[in-house]
Amino acid sequence: MTHAADTQAPLAASRRRFSLSEGQVSVIRHLVLMSFALVVLFPFFWIVSAAFKTQIDLLMGHILFEPNLDGFINVIFDKTSDFLRNFGNSMVIGAVSTFLVLVIATLAAFSLYRLQWPGWVLHSLLGWSVIFHMVPPITLAGAWYSMFRSVGLDNTYSGIILAHTTLHLPMALWMMGVFVRDVPKELVEAAQIDGAKVPRILWHVVLPIVRPGLAATGILTFIFSWNEFPVVLVLSQRQTATVPLGIGKYAQENTIAFTEMAAASTLSILPAFLLLLFAQRFIVRGLTSGAVK
Amino acid sequence: MADVRLTGLSKSYGKLDVIKDVSLEIHDGEFVVLIGPSGCGKSTLLRMIAGLEGISSGTLEIGGVSMNDVPPRDRGISMVFQSYALYPHMNSADNMSFSLRLAGEEEAQRRSKVDRAADILGLGPYLDRLPRQLSGGQRQRVAMGRAIVRKPEVFLFDEPLSNLDAKLRVKMRAELKELHQKLKTTTIYVTHDQVEAMTLADRIVVLRDGEIEQIGTPLELYDNPANAFVGSFLGSPTMNLLNLEVSSENPSEARFSDGEALWLATPVAPGRATVGIRPECFALQSEAGSGALRAEVVVVEPTGASTELVVRKAGQNITVLSHERLSLKPGDNVWLVPNAERVHAFPDGAAA
Numbered sequence: 001m002t003h004a005a006d007t008q009a010p011l012a013a014s015r016r017r018f019s020l021s022e023g024q025v026s027v028i029r030h031l032v033l034m035s036f037a038l039v040v041l042f043p044f045f046w047i048v049s050a051a052f053k054t055q056i057d058l059l060m061g062h063i064l065f066e067p068n069l070d071g072f073i074n075v076i077f078d079k080t081s082d083f084l085r086n087f088g089n090s091m092v093i094g095a096v097s098t099f100l101v102l103v104i105a106t107l108a109a110f111s112l113y114r115l116q117w118p119g120w121v122l123h124s125l126l127g128w129s130v131i132f133h134m135v136p137p138i139t140l141a142g143a144w145y146s147m148f149r150s151v152g153l154d155n156t157y158s159g160i161i162l163a164h165t166t167l168h169l170p171m172a173l174w175m176m177g178v179f180v181r182d183v184p185k186e187l188v189e190a191a192q193i194d195g196a197k198v199p200r201i202l203w204h205v206v207l208p209i210v211r212p213g214l215a216a217t218g219i220l221t222f223i224f225s226w227n228e229f230p231v232v233l234v235l236s237q238r239q240t241a242t243v244p245l246g247i248g249k250y251a252q253e254n255t256i257a258f259t260e261m262a263a264a265s266t267l268s269i270l271p272a273f274l275l276l277l278f279a280q281r282f283i284v285r286g287l288t289s290g291a292v293k
Numbered sequence: 294m295a296d297v298r299l300t301g302l303s304k305s306y307g308k309l310d311v312i313k314d315v316s317l318e319i320h321d322g323e324f325v326v327l328i329g330p331s332g333c334g335k336s337t338l339l340r341m342i343a344g345l346e347g348i349s350s351g352t353l354e355i356g357g358v359s360m361n362d363v364p365p366r367d368r369g370i371s372m373v374f375q376s377y378a379l380y381p382h383m384n385s386a387d388n389m390s391f392s393l394r395l396a397g398e399e400e401a402q403r404r405s406k407v408d409r410a411a412d413i414l415g416l417g418p419y420l421d422r423l424p425r426q427l428s429g430g431q432r433q434r435v436a437m438g439r440a441i442v443r444k445p446e447v448f449l450f451d452e453p454l455s456n457l458d459a460k461l462r463v464k465m466r467a468e469l470k471e472l473h474q475k476l477k478t479t480t481i482y483v484t485h486d487q488v489e490a491m492t493l494a495d496r497i498v499v500l501r502d503g504e505i506e507q508i509g510t511p512l513e514l515y516d517n518p519a520n521a522f523v524g525s526f527l528g529s530p531t532m533n534l535l536n537l538e539v540s541s542e543n544p545s546e547a548r549f550s551d552g553e554a555l556w557l558a559t560p561v562a563p564g565r566a567t568v569g570i571r572p573e574c575f576a577l578q579s580e581a582g583s584g585a586l587r588a589e590v591v592v593v594e595p596t597g598a599s600t601e602l603v604v605r606k607a608g609q610n611i612t613v614l615s616h617e618r619l620s621l622k623p624g625d626n627v628w629l630v631p632n633a634e635r636v637h638a639f640p641d642g643a644a645a
Binding site: 181187189192197209 | 370378396
């Protein structure tokens with residue numbers, strides 16, 4: 001024992017010699033956090049600042065510049081620009097496909113987890129949805145294009161909405177599955193005894209409780225649809241093109257309109273940003289507290 | 294109100310039989326407690342009566358009508374869950390009136406029914422609160438209110454008090470009993486707490502491994518358990534189960550290995566026997582006497598009202614409950630005089 005104590009004392013002393021004061025630790029912590037913030041925020045900063053530059057300022061790499069709105073004006077008001085239409089298309093496609101995804105995923109999750117299907121039905125459906133989700137969308141796009149063409153759904157909102165709903169359903173099913181499973185079984189049973197059939201159990205008991213889950217899944221689905229590029233690229237033409245296609249179009253064969261591209265990108269961030277700000281209060285945990293126990 | 298009749302009720306999951314051929318008749322207005330260790334199938338049986346679990350074979354009748362294929366909502370039952378299962382997004386009044394709303398009753402009528410139930414349960418000031426703003430006991434009452442409001446034929450309770458702290462549990466137990474005396478609705482109550490069973494029940498049904506071990510009034514079961522399992526399950530401190538030898542020449546005498554004998558209430562077949570005797574069925578003596586068994590004190594536990602002793606007799610521990618103030622120390626010798634009428638011999642192998 002004494003021997004061990006003897007060897008430990010100098011060790012502790014040497015550790016003390018290398019130890020940092022609390023102030024130093026705090027400085028290092030903040031440096032690390034700031035560098036993370038830099039990594040995340042710098043691209044945004046670069047794109048937003050590029051949107052306010054002239055093409056010359058941007059290409060010359062000027063750090064100091066006189067901000068101007070030409071990029072935005074061109075994107076929004078130029079007669080040749082489709083950006084506003086793209087924006088509208090994205091809104092409609094995102095909103096409708098998100099709505100469909102939420103309805104189907106919630107019904108499916110409730111059915112799978114609460115209506116006592118045999119285990120193999122549950123597992124094969126969930127397994128299949130994972131595999132489907134892992135397939136790169138571009139491999140499906142070609143097949144969808146020829147299918148949609150033969151039934152007249154190519155270059156239509158319905159076609160793209162259908163494609164986006166299909167693409168994002170697996171993720172939503174998994175997410176809603178987690179939230180639906182969190183609804184205590186006894187609540188469903190209590191509602192059964194109280195006299196509710198399945199539709200009313202869903203409407204009066206399950207939906208109010210999974211509302212935060214619906215908000216979170218809805219936001220994610222909308223953002224995925226908003227950003228989706230390869231499938232709309234194949235399925236749409238000018239009338240139904242969405243925002244990512246609109247941004248992509250600024251890169252043309254001979255020139256790349258960098259400032260317009262940056263301005264369009266900046267504008268395209270807004271809906272997701274506003275959605276998150278607005279919906280944050282819905283994503284509150286603990287709504288179920290007090291239900292059981 | 295209605296009687297409930299179970300005839301040869303069974304439930305199996307694949308090859309696993311959870312409930313085996315249970316037959317039971319519960320009379321109109323009776324308070325029946327299903328009790329047993331965890332995993333004995335008591336909750337499953339209750340859920341089968343509620344309609345939350347299917348019935349593999351046998352019939353279930355409520356009020357003389359077969360309920361095997363009737364959905365829970367049409368069985369005329371209300372259930373109080375262990376977890377209360379209150380709807381978290383509805384206030385107490387809405388929780389209680391949900392079933393009435395589903396049945397399409399008028400707002401005013403719903404209100405008056407909820408008010409009446411709230412009156413009975415003392416919930417008046419809490420009707421506007423959400424479940425998360427209520428204490429455990431208040432949630433428990435709301436869950437009971439939800440059950441009362443429907444005016445069911447049968448109340449089902451699934452361990453309703455086990456989430457409450459000890460003090461509140463005693464209080465709610467008394468309230469439950471009072472409620473039953475007021476409403477006189479047929480009640481089936483599941484618990485693993487033998488004190489709850491003894492205090493609440495008109496009749497107790499003891500279950501083990503999906504089978505009924507014994508049915509009877511609390512005192513019948515306490516005084517005349519059918520086997521060692523029932524004997525040791527009811528009562529606290531638990532019944533002493535002693536491993537003794539019954540000789541062939543005197544079948545109403547069970548001997549310890551040191552040769553001293555215990556008189557049995559009824560004679561049994563000779564051989565090894567499990568003999569049950571409750572801790573309060575001994576008188577203590579400080580000297581030897583006829584029929585007194587010598588034992589050595591191991592532990593003395595005074596609780597104020599009574600003293601619990603653990604004594605050792607021929608290698609076996611015996612718990613003795615005495616209501617006298619004792620001045621005994623571990624190591625002292627003491628003589629036990631058992632009340633022969635309360636000594637039960639169970640056929641060996643039936644021990645818990």
